[in-house]
Amino acid sequence: MTALIVFVKNPIPGAVKTRLQTRYTPDQVAALYTAFVRDVLERAESIDVDRRVIAFDPPDAKSEVSALFGGGMKTPWQYVPQVQEGLGARMREALVQQLDAGASAAVLIGTDIPSLPAYHITQAFDLLHTKDVVLGPSTDGGYYLVGVSKPIPEIFEDVAWSTPSVLTQTIDRVQRAGHTLGLVPPWFDVDAPDELDFLLAHARATILATGIDPLPHTHACLSNLT
Numbered sequence: 001m002t003a004l005i006v007f008v009k010n011p012i013p014g015a016v017k018t019r020l021q022t023r024y025t026p027d028q029v030a031a032l033y034t035a036f037v038r039d040v041l042e043r044a045e046s047i048d049v050d051r052r053v054i055a056f057d058p059p060d061a062k063s064e065v066s067a068l069f070g071g072g073m074k075t076p077w078q079y080v081p082q083v084q085e086g087l088g089a090r091m092r093e094a095l096v097q098q099l100d101a102g103a104s105a106a107v108l109i110g111t112d113i114p115s116l117p118a119y120h121i122t123q124a125f126d127l128l129h130t131k132d133v134v135l136g137p138s139t140d141g142g143y144y145l146v147g148v149s150k151p152i153p154e155i156f157e158d159v160a161w162s163t164p165s166v167l168t169q170t171i172d173r174v175q176r177a178g179h180t181l182g183l184v185p186p187w188f189d190v191d192a193p194d195e196l197d198f199l200l201a202h203a204r205a206t207i208l209a210t211g212i213d214p215l216p217h218t219h220a221c222l223s224n225l226t
Helices: 018-022 026-044 062-069 087-100 118-127 166-177 193-210 216-225
Strands: 002-009 051-057 078-081 105-109 133-137 143-148 181-183
Touching: 002 026, 002 087, 018 026, 018 193, 026 062, 026 118, 026 216, 051 062, 051 087, 062 078, 087 105, 087 143, 105 118, 118 133, 118 143, 118 181, 133 166, 143 166, 166 181, 193 216
Parallel strands: 002 051, 002 105, 051 078, 133 181
Antiparallel strands: 105 143, 133 143
16 A cells, blocks of 8 residues: 655645735735645645545644635545644654554655646655655755655654755765665755745656646736735
C-alpha cells in the first residue's frame, strides 16, 4: 500500500505566507495560499496511490480545512492533524503514522510548490521500491518532498530547519545511518514575491510549450486580486 501526505495549513489571514504580505494584504495572501493548496491537491489526485492524506495544522482546523478543500475532491482523502512539535517531528510522525497503518511507501509534500509536476511524486514512489528514503531537493537548500519505505527518525533529528543547510544535513544523516537514498529532480518553493514572479513566468512558459496551465487555481486567484 502507498500513501501520499500533503501538509496543509488552515489559511487564516496573517498566518500563512507572511513574506508575500509585502505585496498583498493578509486576506489576499490567504486567498493565494488557498489557491496553491488547490493546485497541489488537484495534481495529487492524478497520481495512482492507495491512500491520500491531508495532514492539517492547527489540530482543531479539520472542519475548516475539509470545508475549504474537500468539496472539489474527486477521490477520497483522509484528514489527520499534525503533531504540535517542530517541523522535523511533524514530518516524522506523519510518515510513521502511515507506515504503522500498513503503507509500504509513504511520500510527504508541502503546499509551497503549486506547480510541482506529478511525475516527481510518481518517481518518488517508484524509487521507494528499492530505496529507504527519497528526497526532492528544493532550490533554497531544503527539500520539497520526502519519502520513506521504513521508519527512519534519525533523518529528522538535529536539523537546522528553514536554513540553506537542510538538504546537506539530511543527506549526512542518511549516509551516517547507512540508509539507501533516492533523488527526484529539484524544484522550487514559493515564499517571497520574487519567487512568485518566477513561478508565474515558469507557468507562462509551460503554457506556451505544452498548452497546459499548471496553475489554474493560482491564476484564477491572481486575476481577482488585480
